[in-house]
Amino acid sequence: MKNRFNIKTFGVFFSVVLLLFCSIVYAENIDPDNDDSKYSYGENVGWINAEPLKDGGPGVEVGDSALTGYMWGENIGWINLSPIDYGGVFNDGSGNLFGYAWGENAGWISFSCSNSGTCSTVDYGVVIDPVTGEFSGKAWGENIGWITFRSTGAVSYGITTSWGEDSDGDNDGNASRSGGCFINTTAYGF
Numbered sequence: 001m002k003n004r005f006n007i008k009t010f011g012v013f014f015s016v017v018l019l020l021f022c023s024i025v026y027a028e029n030i031d032p033d034n035d036d037s038k039y040s041y042g043e044n045v046g047w048i049n050a051e052p053l054k055d056g057g058p059g060v061e062v063g064d065s066a067l068t069g070y071m072w073g074e075n076i077g078w079i080n081l082s083p084i085d086y087g088g089v090f091n092d093g094s095g096n097l098f099g100y101a102w103g104e105n106a107g108w109i110s111f112s113c114s115n116s117g118t119c120s121t122v123d124y125g126v127v128i129d130p131v132t133g134e135f136s137g138k139a140w141g142e143n144i145g146w147i148t149f150r151s152t153g154a155v156s157y158g159i160t161t162s163w164g165e166d167s168d169g170d171n172d173g174n175a176s177r178s179g180g181c182f183i184n185t186t187a188y189g190f
Contacts, residue, residue: 028050028051028059029061029062030062031160032160037158039158040148040150040157041148042146043145043146045076045147046073047074048147049071050159052072058070062161065090066088066091067088067090068082071101073103073106077106078104079102079103079109080101080102086100087100089111095164096112096125097112098112098115101139106141106143107144110139111126111139124139124140125139126138126139128161129164130163133164134160135159
């Protein structure tokens, strides 16, 4: 019996492998311009990295309805943005974040005063600009204090994501600044 090389079978196999590779490599959408726009800062805990292991690591993935993944603080360890308890950190689709992250050494971190009903006395929250992808505002952790997501002061820092309004205006994260994989199978004749 003769083994025959089937180009269509190879094409399907190649496409599946490439799709799996793309989903693993681009597991986060932080710092799309590779200019170190991946840091927030807490006065009590230091720098917190939203893309700790570079592209493809367990960093933060911003979606239309939620944030997933992890941030890393050298002084406090991993912060889970999608813990099962309390549901995680949510995006209202316009970039207004709410809900809670969890860190073993940090405890619960609130991304909006609306979580605790304290907006009338302590107004805070984290917002993502859907056009620029820039995070701004502050989160609060009872055990760690304030985390600032953007500063233009003496030390300028902030987090930027590729999530946001793109050329077709549908906030699907496929902005021109985003990374990702595109498979054109017709280019290979599959």
